[in-house]
Amino acid sequence: MAAGRYLIGCDVGTTGTKTLLVDEQGHVLARSLDEYPLLAPRPGWAEQEADDWYRATVQGIRKVVAEAGIRPQDVAGISFSGQMHGSVFLDREGRVIRRPLLWCDVRTADEVRAINETVGRARMIDLAGSPAMEGFTAPKVLWLRRHEPGHFERIATVLLPKDYVRFRLTGERAAEVSDAAGSAMFDIEKGEWSKELLDVVGLRPEQLPPVLRSVDVAGKLTARAAEETGLVPGIPVVAGGADNACGAVGAGVVRSGRAHVSIGSSGVVVSFAPVPSRDPGGRVHTFNHAVPGAWYVMGVMLAAGLSLRWVRDELGQAERAVQEATGIDAYELLTREASRSPAGARGLWFLPYLNGERTPHADPYARGVWFGLSSAHRRADLIRAVLEGVAFGLRDSLEVLQEMGVEVSQLRAIGGGGKSALWRQIQADVLGIPLARLNVDEGPAYGAALIAGAGVGVWSDVAEAADAVVKVNETIEPDPQRSATYEASYRIFRELYRVLRPVFEEAASLSS
Structure with missing residues (x-):
C-alpha cells in the first residue's frame, strides 16, 4: 500500500x-x-x-x-x-x-x-x-x-x-x-x-x-x-x-436537526444540541458533545436488541438450528417470520422492560409484558410485537426530546436494529420521521478515528470530518397508513405502563 x-x-x-x-x-x-x-x-x-x-x-x-x-x-x-x-x-x-x-x-x-x-x-x-x-x-x-x-x-x-x-x-x-x-x-x-x-x-x-x-x-x-x-x-x-x-x-450527528437511533443490546436516541437543553424531569441525559462547544441529548432504553435476543435464545431454537446448518442469521429468519404479521401485530403489544427501564420511567421494577394475547395469535405476531414494542420505547425518548424543543428533522439508524429492513420500516412508521440509512455503520470506534483525524489536522474539525465521509445511502419514509395504526397502538402502549406501574414493584417483591 x-x-x-x-x-x-x-x-x-x-x-x-x-x-x-x-x-x-x-x-x-x-x-x-x-x-x-x-x-x-x-x-x-x-x-x-x-x-x-x-x-x-x-x-x-x-x-x-x-x-x-x-x-x-x-x-x-x-x-x-x-x-x-x-x-x-x-x-x-x-x-x-x-x-x-x-x-x-x-x-x-x-x-x-x-x-x-x-x-x-x-x-x-x-x-x-x-x-x-x-x-x-x-x-x-x-x-x-x-x-x-x-x-x-x-x-x-x-x-x-x-x-x-x-x-x-x-x-x-x-x-x-x-x-x-x-x-x-x-x-x-x-x-x-x-x-x-x-x-x-x-x-x-x-x-x-x-x-x-x-x-x-x-x-x-x-x-x-x-x-x-x-x-x-x-x-x-x-x-x-x-x-x-x-x-x-x-x-454524522454533528449539526442541528440530526439525531441517531441505535438498537444494540440497549437502545438510544441521541440528538445534537447547540445549547445545553435540560429536561426538568431528568428523563433524558444532556451531556457535552465531542463536537467542541456543543451538547447532545440522549434517551436510553435498557432492553432494545436484548428483547429480540431473548426471543432468539428462548423461543428461536429452530432459527438457531437453521443458522448452524446454513449460516443464515437467526435474527433474519425471525424478522422474516414477523413480516407475516400486519402492523399492530393483530392487537398484540409488548412492553420491552426486561431489565427495568430508564427513559422515560426510571423504573427498576418494570418488566416485560405481552398484552392482548388470544388463541388467534401466532408466533409471527409475538415476534412483530417485540419489534414494535422496542420502537414504541424509542418513541418515548423522542417524545421527551420534542417536548424539550430539541430539533429533530432527520433520524439516522445505526446498530444491529438498523440492519433489518423490516425493523427500519417499523421505526420510521412508529417515530413518524424519515429514517436514514448510512454508508458506514462501524459504531463509536469510527467516530474516534474521525476525531483523531480532526485532532491531527486531516480535517479542520469534527463536523467537517463527519460530513466528508458519512453519507446517507437510503431514506426510509413513514407509511401514512401504518403510522396511523401505530399512533393508536402507541397510546395504548403508554397506558399499559401507567396501569401496571404499581403492580411491577409488588411483583418484584414476590420474584426476589
Whole structure:
C-alpha cells in the first residue's frame, strides 16, 4: 500500500475493544475485536481488570496495522471512544488501586439517593444534565469512601476507562469533556469539574485530571507503548470521547436537526444540541458533545436488541438450528417470520422492560409484558410485537426530546436494529420521521478515528470530518397508513405502563 496518513480509532467497550484503521477518505481498511471478561463478584456488581483494556488495545492496534499492510510510521494519530461512567482509581505512582466499577454496576443505590438528596435533584440536573444514577461515576466514588476507606485514602486520580488506556499509552493523566460529562461530577455548561459535586463525594479538585476538548492532543505515544503496539514513538494520541458522543460523530450527528437511533443490546436516541437543553424531569441525559462547544441529548432504553435476543435464545431454537446448518442469521429468519404479521401485530403489544427501564420511567421494577394475547395469535405476531414494542420505547425518548424543543428533522439508524429492513420500516412508521440509512455503520470506534483525524489536522474539525465521509445511502419514509395504526397502538402502549406501574414493584417483591 502506498504511503499516506492513517488513523486508528479504539472503542474500549464492555465486552471488548474494537479497533479500526481508517484512511484519509474515511475508508475502513482493517478492524479487530479483542474481548475480555466481565466480572461479577456479587449480584448487581460489575467490574473489569483495567489491564485487560490495555492489552486488548495493544493487540488490536498490532492486528489492524498488520492487516492493512501499512508502515507504522504512517499512522498519523490515535484516538479513543470508551464505555461511560466507569471508575478507575489510581495512586500516586499510577497504579490501579482496585478493579474499576463499570457503568452497569448497580451496588450504589444508597449513594445515589444520598447525592440526589444532598445536592437536590433539580440542582443535579442543572449542573450535571441529569440526576445521579447507579451507573454513574460519582456514586461509585462515594461507595468506595463508605465501604473501602483504605482504598479511598490512596486515590491520587480518578480516570474514566478510555482515559486510563490513553494514560498507559502517553503517560499523561487527562480527561475530556464528553466523558467527564457522564460522571455526575461535571458542570456541563461551564465545561469543568464542579467543586460543589466533588465536595459531596469527598474528592479534592486535584484528584481529577485536566479536562480537554475531544479533539485536543492529550499526549504522544511513549517509547514503551510504541514497542508494545508496534508503532513508532511520538504519534499524537487525541483525547477522544464517550461512546455515545463518538457514536454520534460516526453517524454524522454533528449539526442541528440530526439525531441517531441505535438498537444494540440497549437502545438510544441521541440528538445534537447547540445549547445545553435540560429536561426538568431528568428523563433524558444532556451531556457535552465531542463536537467542541456543543451538547447532545440522549434517551436510553435498557432492553432494545436484548428483547429480540431473548426471543432468539428462548423461543428461536429452530432459527438457531437453521443458522448452524446454513449460516443464515437467526435474527433474519425471525424478522422474516414477523413480516407475516400486519402492523399492530393483530392487537398484540409488548412492553420491552426486561431489565427495568430508564427513559422515560426510571423504573427498576418494570418488566416485560405481552398484552392482548388470544388463541388467534401466532408466533409471527409475538415476534412483530417485540419489534414494535422496542420502537414504541424509542418513541418515548423522542417524545421527551420534542417536548424539550430539541430539533429533530432527520433520524439516522445505526446498530444491529438498523440492519433489518423490516425493523427500519417499523421505526420510521412508529417515530413518524424519515429514517436514514448510512454508508458506514462501524459504531463509536469510527467516530474516534474521525476525531483523531480532526485532532491531527486531516480535517479542520469534527463536523467537517463527519460530513466528508458519512453519507446517507437510503431514506426510509413513514407509511401514512401504518403510522396511523401505530399512533393508536402507541397510546395504548403508554397506558399499559401507567396501569401496571404499581403492580411491577409488588411483583418484584414476590420474584426476589
